[in-house]
Amino acid sequence: MTYVLGISAFYHDSAAALLKNGEIVSAVQEERFSRIKNDSGFPVNAIEWILSNSKISMADINHVIFYEKPFNKFERLLETCIRFAPKGYELFSQALPMWLKEKLFQKLELRRRLSALPGGSEWNHSILFSEHHLSHAAAAFYSSPFESAAIITIDGVGEWATTTISIAHGGRIERLKELRFPHSFGLLYSTITAFLGFKVNSGEYKVMGLAPYGRPIYAEKIKNNLIEIKPDGSFRLRMKYFGFASRLKMYTPALAKLFGIEARHPEGPLESVHMDIAASLQSVTDELFLGLSRYARELTGQENLCLAGGVALNCVSTGRILRSKIFDKLWIQPAAGDAGSALGAAQAGYYLYCKKPRVPCQDYMPYLGPCIDHDIALRQLEQLSAKYSIIPDETIFESIADALAKGKIVAWVQGRAEFSPRALGNRSILADPRVKDLKKSLNLKIKFRESFRPFAPVILAEEANNWFDMVESSPHMNFTVQANDGVDQITPSVIHVDGSARLQTVSIANNERLYRLIHEFQNLTACPMLVNTSFNVRGEPMVLSTEDAFNCFMNTGIDMLVIGNIVLDKYQQDGSKYKKYNFALD
Structure with a gap:
């Protein structure tokens, strides 16, 4: 009997998931217990419920898999602050104390927290670390009905990667291409979300819902100034408009000058210009997704596509991919964001670290x-x-x-x-x-x-x-x-x-x-x-x-x-x- 516990935590949407001999037993977000929206804390309640529901304790867990690599993330923070110096000092001065106090020693913190759970004194202390976009990719592919597929993951940022294309066959996943921070479509989307007065990592779906009320009249302005999209779907951000790499604000004053308006205050009135910006961003999102999909089909030769990462929850763009028939079949992880990475981390640990044969998943049920x-x-x-x-x-x-x-x-x-x-x-x-x-x-x-x-x-x-x-x-x-x-x-x-x-x-x-x-x-x-x-x-x-x-x-x-x-x-x-x-x- 092999039990693998996957955990995502300490950023947003903390969650835990359990596999038993590769079968998905349970998965749940911490926010459902704590009643804190997008709770980022250690998912103690989720794990306690998972153990109780399966009538096991930590003593029965063979491996715990964390969804990303904290040291690699810290490396990115340091390199980014140096690269954007002296502007990066503001971010560095705010983030470094938190990292030194809470995040740099996450393995010790995880071990302490897990040892305090039922059966923790008999637990074997096996903690492994997946990679952020690998966790996304694993959650997408291993839960899909496909024997082989191309995988696109696209979100804000993991350790370094922001967008990846992989190929999967049987139990293996191989990454073929990746884009790295600060060039992130997820962070572009979040920047516009913040500019429109909505909350980052929460309000992006509001921008998607607002878009049909507007006209995409700023789409060319976005492509000519904010982002350069290449024929293969890759892209580069023009950083003069973005503040996330050097300060504690998503955008710079240049963005207001570009659109000719000041940023909307949260809960302020929504005007036609805000709707037009949302529509334009959605138009660019559609174009990017279609370009990435065409390139992934050409690169991998696969007929099936799996999608994960927070941007994969943009159901307008995914609908465009589905109707385009670039791929014969399309499967999207229902928990495509970081919460789903708890499941992906467990699956990556079971199939890639433990090298277990893949358990077929013909009919994924999200009621976990x-x-x-x-x-x-x-x-x-x-x-x-x-x-x-x-x-x-x-x-x-x-x-x-x-x-x-x-x-x-x-x-x-x-x-x-x-x-x-x-x-x-x-x-x-x-x-x-x-x-x-x-x-x-x-x-x-x-x-x-x-x-x-x-x-x-x-x-x-x-x-x-x-x-x-x-x-x-x-x-x-x-x-x-x-x-x-x-x-x-x-x-x-x-x-x-x-x-x-x-x-x-x-x-x-x-x-x-x-x-x-x-x-x-x-x-x-x-x-x-x-x-x-x-x-x-x-x-x-x-x-x-x-x-x-x-x-x-x-x-x-x-x-x-x-x-x-x-x-x-x-x-x-x-x-x-x-x-x-x-x-x-x-």
Whole structure:
């Protein structure tokens, strides 16, 4: 028996994942337990749950794999500060004390933390370090259904690499090309994100959602000034516009001069110029992704492509790649960002360090987190003085579908939590997509977020082609597709301003309970889809526990909460024992 524990931590989106003889057993982000959005701390709660859930302790763990190499990252920091001296002194003076205190001796810190866990005194102390982009690549390929593939990873920066192209066959991964810091498309995207007044490592998806409202009139200005994109998809940033390599700010004053406006203040008004900049950035992102994909196909000769890294969560660009047919098949790790690197680190350790034969992964399921136990949920709801009923499977799907058809907003908590930044039907808020003004009310009264933000549809897989211009299934909500003619008139709350939708397809095989609910909704309405958005509010992680779910339910305009077969109606609650939210900005 071989147990491998993967860890990502100390930057953002900390997580842990467990393999048992190569099989993925569990994976979860620390933020779900700590309730701190994008928690960067050591994932102690995630690891404790993983060990408990598998009924093992640290004594059973053969290897712990950390997702990157801290010394290599420190080397990059020092070289960057020297290269950009004297401007780099500001960054150096701020970062060096933190590195000396917390990060340079991470192996000792990891050993100390892990030894304090159950069974830690008997643990063998085997800690290995993967490389950041290798962890991304491993999470993408080993979780895919492919025997061989090209792999593109693209994010902000790991140790040195910012973009890589690799080839994988069987159990091996070979890196063929890489781009190095400071030339990073992820950091370009984050720089524009910051300039538009959104939070780095959190608000990039807002820029993607804002883009369809604008015109790409600054695309050529971005390509002529900020970034030089070469025919093979490689690129170079022109550093006079960027501050991340030498100071504690993403952009320099030159960026404001280039666009002819000052940077937007967070929570300030969104004007057409901001939308145009977002649209232009998205246009350049599409071009870059397509160029990289063409070059990766030529370089590797592979028919299949795997994508990972935070930029791979840009479902507009990945949709463009899918429709381009540059590759025959495309697979994207649902947890493509740094959280998913905990899984990738474990897989890299198992296959590349332990040299184990590859365990086939024909049908990757992202439901790898905790499940809420029925009896425990009932006890906790009693403690919260909640009023509830229990509805058996024979009638619950029809009952909830009827409530949705009557305009109720339903929080749907079923089975194991998703290992993904996107709710995929187990920690979701669901609603009727036919309601005309639902998008506004969901954003402002339930999610408490910006009004421009779109909502995604989840549709029965066999119906998808009747409603959308589909290329293939999309169970992990990784692509945007165009709605067929007239669909925006029937289901206006899930079609974006440009006629697109970030679609999730659901089948009995990948989520039986959600499938049955939508099927009953279709029987009542002739509409085979629902609105699906994550069960959380702005600035909060997705709910994990019964208490999380009840608090979110009571703080928002959600009408019904369903936890397994337990159903709560908002208007039956006395509202005395829930935690009042102080909403955080994200």
